[in-house]
Every structure is written in C-alpha cells, then in structure tokens.
Amino acid sequence: MTILVTGVRGRVGRAVLDQLLAGGEAVRAASSSPGELDLPEGVEGVRFGDGGAEALPAALAGVRKVFLYAVRGGVADFVAAAKEAGVEHVVLLSSLSVESQDAETDVIARSHLVVEQALSASGIDWTFVRPGAFATNTLQWSGPIRAERRVRLAYPEAYGEPVHESDIAEVSVRALLEDGHRNTAYRVLGPESLSSRQQVEQIADAIGEPVAVTPISHQQQRDELLRFLPGPVTDTLLSYQARRDGVPGKPEGDVQAVLGRPARPFAQWAWEHAEAFR
Numbered sequence: 001m002t003i004l005v006t007g008v009r010g011r012v013g014r015a016v017l018d019q020l021l022a023g024g025e026a027v028r029a030a031s032s033s034p035g036e037l038d039l040p041e042g043v044e045g046v047r048f049g050d051g052g053a054e055a056l057p058a059a060l061a062g063v064r065k066v067f068l069y070a071v072r073g074g075v076a077d078f079v080a081a082a083k084e085a086g087v088e089h090v091v092l093l094s095s096l097s098v099e100s101q102d103a104e105t106d107v108i109a110r111s112h113l114v115v116e117q118a119l120s121a122s123g124i125d126w127t128f129v130r131p132g133a134f135a136t137n138t139l140q141w142s143g144p145i146r147a148e149r150r151v152r153l154a155y156p157e158a159y160g161e162p163v164h165e166s167d168i169a170e171v172s173v174r175a176l177l178e179d180g181h182r183n184t185a186y187r188v189l190g191p192e193s194l195s196s197r198q199q200v201e202q203i204a205d206a207i208g209e210p211v212a213v214t215p216i217s218h219q220q221q222r223d224e225l226l227r228f229l230p231g232p233v234t235d236t237l238l239s240y241q242a243r244r245d246g247v248p249g250k251p252e253g254d255v256q257a258v259l260g261r262p263a264r265p266f267a268q269w270a271w272e273h274a275e276a277f278r
C-alpha cells in the first residue's frame with residue numbers, strides 16, 4: 001500500500017515523508033515542483049498541488065492513504081480523483097484558524113475550511129490536523145538576526161503557542177498508520193504560550209548572543225510583509241497578532257493524547273535551528 005505525501009518541499013511534508021520512510025512504509029512524494037526534490041533512492045516524485053487536475057490520476061494510482069496540504073482551488077478535482085483511485089483515508093494539514101468564529105470570512109481559515117468540508121462530504125475517511133502557529137514562522141526573523149541581531153516587530157507582546165514541525169508530522173504519521181484516528185480533528189499546539197519577544201529571547205539564548213527587539217508601527221510591518229505576501233493574507237496575519245497582543249493563551253492541544261508525551265518546547269526548536277540565526 002502506497003502513501004502519497006504532498007507538499008514535500010514544505011517542512012511538515014518533508015518531516016512526514018522522512019518519518020514514514022524511517023518506519024519502512026511505501027511512499028510517493030508529491031510536490032508542485034517535483035523536479036526540485038532531493039529524494040532518497042527509490043522514492044518516486046510526482047507533480048501535485050499546482051491546481052492542475054491532469055496530474056492527479058498518476059499521482060494517486062495505487063494509493064490508499066494521503067497526507068494532504070490544503071489544495072488551493074482544486075479540492076473538487078482532488079476528491080473526485082481520490083475516490084476514483086480508491087483512496088480510503090486522507091490526513092489533512094489544516095489550521096487551528098478553522099475553529100475561529102469568523103472562519104468563513106477569514107482568508108486563511110477559509111482556505112482550509114473549504115478543504116475540510118469537501119473531505120467531510122466525500123465519503124473518504126479523514127483526519128484533520130489543525131496546528132496553531134508553526135515555530136518555523138520565526139525563521140522569517142533569521143535574516144535580520146544574522147545581519148544585525150535585531151528584529152523589528154509591530155506586536156512584540158503578541159502571544160502564540162509555537163509548535164515544532166516534527167510534532168505536527170508525528171501526529172500526522174500516527175493518524176496515517178494507527179487505528180482510531182479516522183474522522184477526528186486534532187489541535188496541535190506547542191506546550192507554552194509565548195510572546196514574540198519571549199520567542200526572540202529564546203532564539204538569543206540558543207545562539208548565545210543578545211538580540212534586540214525594535215518596535216515598529218502596524219503600517220511599517222504591513223509594508224514589510226507585503227513584499228512577500230498578498231494583501232489579504234498580510235492583513236489577516238496582522239489581525240491575529242493584534243488580537244493576541246498581551247493575551248496569553250491556554251496551550252491545550254492534543255499532542256499529549258495522540259503521542260503519549262508533551263509537545264516539544266520552543267526552546268528545543270530554537271536550539272535545533274540555531275544555525276539559521278547565527
């Protein structure tokens with residue numbers, strides 16, 4: 001039985017692929033740019049995830065389980081092709097934002113919600129893995145920290161529960177391989193609520209050098225994000241930060257229940273990724 005893993009240039013997709021391979025599973029690696037994949041000997045790379053339906057039958061041939069990144073604009077095609085191919089279970093990398101009250105109108109939540117809704121209605125078994133903010137989001141600070149040991153933030157006191165990509169992947173792999181996870185949604189959060197400033201401090205500890213936080217205005221941060229993100233996504237991300245400004249959360253996720261151990265702390269993530277910030 002082959003498991004199709006999508007988004008394998010992404011950090012979560014790659015971790016899922018590596019964990020499945022380490023367990024001896026038969027996998028096929030899917031990416032919007034399969035030509036750029038660096039895959040272990042014997043692992044087939046296929047095209048998937050760039051909205052084209054024509055690549056789906058070949059990607060899904062012989063596949064019974066899929067680890068799926070939220071398909072942009074083509075979920076109906078994916079569901080039709082998955083049913084045709086005989087796929088039995090899809091584990092979706094969703095987002096905790098789907099649980100918010102304005103999920104129908106929030107662009108980030110909605111892009112995951114439409115995929116959850118299509119899978120729920122498909123007759124294929126599903127597991128929704130709903131992470132909060134990825135610890136890897138802090139890699140956007142790596143350039144300024146490397147260059148000038150400084151991060152410019154409009155909301156330094158905005159809290160999040162940053163989650164390690166390996167924990168998201170491990171929960172997903174358990175859902176793919178073990179019984180008892182079908183037609184269930186899991187909230188995947190880090191073990192502590194930390195402000196952005198506290199995350200910068202933990203990165204500073206990991207590299208062994210101080211890192212300054214320079215407050216900037218909402219508009220300045222918006223202009224910086226607009227250089228690499230679309231306007232609606234930028235505004236939604238900034239609205240999350242404004243909402244969590246000075247507001248710690250309760251890191252009550254399902255990592256402990258699924259994995260039988262607590263989620264990895266952000267300090268561990270920072271030590272493991274310190275080279276990116278040096």
Ligand SMILES: NC(=O)c1ccc[n+]([C@@H]2O[C@H](COP(=O)([O-])OP(=O)(O)OC[C@H]3O[C@@H](n4cnc5c(N)ncnc54)[C@H](OP(=O)(O)O)[C@@H]3O)[C@@H](O)[C@H]2O)c1
Pocket residue numbers: 006007008009010011012013030031032033048049069070093094095096130131132133134137
């Ligand atoms: N970041 C967060 O805090 C967060 C929180 C909750 C949910 N999510 C959701 O999780 C999913 C992945 O999040 P992410 O993008 O932050 O992390 P990621 O796991 O690193 O994924 C990167 C994505 O970008 C694609 N990609 C395109 N060009 C790439 C390149 N040059 N290098 C690497 N990947 C490239 C990859 O797929 P291909 O290989 O197919 O191109 C992959 O889908 C999204 O659906 C996101 O909305 C994210």
